[in-house]
Amino acid sequence: MTARLDLDPALVTRARELAACAAQPVVDLARAHTTVSVERAVLRLAGLTGTDPVTGDGDRREGTARDGTATDRVPWVNRVVDAVRDQVGLEHGVALPVWHALASGAAPDLQAVAEQVGAGTARFVVPTGAGAERARDAARAAVAAGLARVDANRARREELVARLGDAPRRPWVYLIVATGDIHEDIPQAQAAARAGADVIAVIRSTGQSLLDYVPEGATRTGYAGTYATQENFRLMRAALDDVSAELGRYVRLTNYASGLCMPEIAVLAGLERLDMMLNDAMYGILFRDINPRRTFVDQRFSRMVHARAGIVINTGEDNYLTTADAVDEAHTVTVSQLLNETLAKEAGLEDWQLGLGHAFEIDPDLPDSFRLELAHALLARSLFPDAPLKWMPPTKHMTGDVFRGYLLDGFFNLAGALTGQGILLVGMMTEAVVTPWLSDRDLALRNVRYVLDAAGGLVEDFAPPPGGFIDRRADSVLREAVALLERIADHPQGLIQAIADGTFGITRRPPDGGKGLDGVVALTAEAYNPALELLEAVRA
Amino acid sequence: MPDGIDVVRPYGDTTGDGMVQLSFTLPVPPGPRAEGAALQLAGKMGIAPAMVVHSHGIGGGGGGGAAFTFFVVYGPVRHLVDLAAVQVEERAYPLLSPGEVDGAIRAGLHRQLVVLGACIGTDAHTVGIDAILNIKGFAGEKGLEYHREMRVANLGAQVTVPELVARARAERADAVLVSQVVTQRDAHLRNTRELAAAFREAMGEARPLLVVGGPRFDPAMAAELGVDRVFGRGTTPGEVASYLVHALIGSRRPDTPAPEDP
Secondary structure (H helix, E strand, C coil): CCCCCCCCCHHHHHHHHHHHHHHHHHHHHHEEEEEEHHHHHHHHHHCCEEEEECCCCCCCCCCCCCCCCCCCCCCCCHHHHHHHHHHHCCCCCHHHHHHHHHHHHCCCHHHHHHHHHHHHCCCCCCCCHHHHHHCCCCHHHHHHHHHHHHHHHHHHHHHHHHHHHEEEEEEEEEEEECCCCCHHHHHHHHHHHHHHEEEEEECCCCCHHHHCCCCCCCCCCCCCCCCHHHHHHHHHHHHHHHHHHCCCCCCCEECCCHHHHHHHHHHHHHHCCCCEEEEEHHHHHHHHEEEEHHHHHHHHHHHHHHHHCCEECEEEEEHHHCCCCCCCCCCHHHHHHHHHHHHHHHCCCCCHHECEEEEECCCCCCCCCCCCCCCCHHHHHCCCCCCCEECCCCCCCCCHHHHHHHHHHHHHHHHHCCCCCEEEEECCCCCCCCCHHHHHHHHHHHHHHHHHHHHHHHHHCCCCCCCHHHHHHHHHHHHHHHHHHCCCCCCCCHHHHHHCCCCCCCCCCCCCCCCCCHHHCCCCCCCCHHHHHHHHHCCC | CCCCCCCCCCCCCCCCEEEEEEEEEECCCHHHHHHHHHHHHHHHCCCCCCCCEEEEECCCCCCCCCCCEEEEEEECCCCCEEEHHHCCCCCCCCCCHHHHHHHHHHHCCCCCCCEEEEECCCCCCCCHHHHHHHHCCCCECCCCCCCCCEEEECCCCCHHHHHHHHHHHCCCHEEEEEECCCCCCHHHHHHHHHHHHHHHHHHHCCCEEEEEEECCCCHHHHHHHHCEEEEEECCCCHHHHHHHHHHCHHHHHCCCEEECCC
């Protein structure tokens, strides 16, 4: 990739310093707290699965699951964490009381602990002294077994990429399936892979981000998307392994580590060898009104898991441009990318794992709109030269005129090729009309193939001159970004206070507002989280 | 169109040629049989003689080859359009500028007009309600928050109906705006009926004006759904603001003639 602008190096350094400074209070906050979802993720790493059979109504709605799964049954991990919290609080973490129960012979295994919780007979205490030592050792061993599976999956991915082959070129072609039924998604995903998709994303059921539990089992009843469950992950990964072998290239699988269960979804992704995960530092706060503290604590843990699993994260900067003007607010994308980068690196992710997002959302009726798009895309490319940037297609100005939309998507693809983007989310001409049809996906992939075949190599030739329109525009966006970062870093609580003040867009999100705050707990000095200990040990 | 002609056909390049284009996919592998199937469908749709100008297989490249075929079909449709029988819902109120909206509220209400907005059900997509309410607005028009004479609260996504009723009561809302963008299996219609029933039960005649909107709604369904107004795709903040003025203030205008005794 040679497309690159010569950005002012002092300005770039300043931008990164400010981002780190603005993010520091977030890191401090995350280190000092845990959440119900972080603690549930620990239990999931230790192998606790399943749901409490006496909870939930089951899926008795229309289109009910033929295999009888219930998406509203309460998972055992929720039951156990809630019971620990009721009895002894969560400020020590869930590991000490749970593994004390195991080590002291109250239950033979984790599943039995869960069933005692279900029966109402579990009694938790926080051990001290030798008892705490014993509980820590046992918890560490149990979680290490889960992390070993995550490690094995990472090795397996590397082996499959080496043996079968990788995506034939950059950008990787990224395509979404979303039927609500995992058994309908699978043939669609396989068809998309055969037609040229390198990455399949299974979009989640609407509203899953605000569920405070992860549904269980193979599901067939999602709305505008399919529930993220461990079993759905497993089924789709297996189906893509089959099609990868058939095609002679490793087809990647993506899901969403966002919302109230971000840490658990990250763990399930590691356990089931997902390859990329949507994971943004601020998206849930700004767009889903999830509590800021909850998000930042969950986000750090989930990113540490992703780092370990060799998963590429995708950030959500495209969202800023769907609600704000893509020219006026271009610098907010750059600011968010820099914040996402600094928080990701603090959590152990490397450059190659940072699919920083941006989008082609400028009003096509604006003169020079394509040149502006190129400037913004090239700014991101030049600012993050080693990150596989995620390039998102037009949505805001897709009007239902499918013919114009097809042309716009062609220009989007061309901009992606010209500026060396790493991951290209395939745009649909029927955006804002219907959830994509089989033929929409096929036509969209034909559009991508034509542009990449015809112009993919243009990245070598495309070098906008210094002082020209594109160079000047990129420079001015970067300067606006630095100015905004200065304002954020000036806040006593950095990013946290800046979000409360509505610095990002119109929404103000105070630290004590939003959904999920009651799941945040301040840790004591004696708190123990075996997963954090093991994940941090590798990085030390 | 010349006066007096009220029967028309689609226009390709000659008056009356009836030409239409369409595309679709059949779950049939590509080949002569698939083409024949496409022609049969086109014929049943009233296109005759139909031409399959393009077709290609979808889902191939694997072991079994393509299982589907995509078609582009052109041809004349034999149906006639009777313009005299076309019914459209014309806007029953004038489109006001933001200044006129504020002026009408000031003159007619003597206080701020209170608007609550939310997405209900499982829909977490606030783009619709945000486009109408946020200052940023939509299609070059500022959102309702821009109006000095309106007090707007955007409750965001996944608000429950009881929550919305309680807030409407507490805020003494004049109007409640509900947007539903993503929906499957007509969940938007179910949710809307639930909304209307809850407000009817809780507040009866004193309920606020209920307005729903979203790309899947049919504007003609307001009465059937039990709400005052339904807005469809492409609705702008100005249309909504104008409607609110019409519905909440328009009837109370001093210059409105009183109903005559029979």
